Amino acid sequence: MFTKFKKIELLILVLVVVLIFISEYYYVVLNNPERALFIGLWPPTIIGLLIYFNLKLKK
Known part of the structure; x- marks a missing residue:
């Protein structure tokens, strides 16, 4: 499932989730x-x- 994502994209998505939890905190x-x-x-x-x-990048 996550093989289509680059490592940097996964890192950015993890960062986004962490920011959401920090905001809730x-x-x-x-x-x-x-x-x-x-x-x-x-x-x-x-x-x-x-x-x-x-x-x-796709263009």
């Missing part, structure tokens, strides 16, 4: 919604950049 445990929101906005941005660069 700031929101739930530390009760800091502003920082949680700031960190929570990075995963979609990183995934969007990953998609953009993959599409750019």
Whole structure:
């Protein structure tokens, strides 16, 4: 299943999951919604950049 992914792509996906958990930690445990929101906005941005660069490389 994961053989189609490059190692760097898997690393980026793991980073995205870690960032989501960090954001949840700031929101739930530390009760800091502003920082949680700031960190929570990075995963979609990183995934969007990953998609953009993959599409750019295919052309």
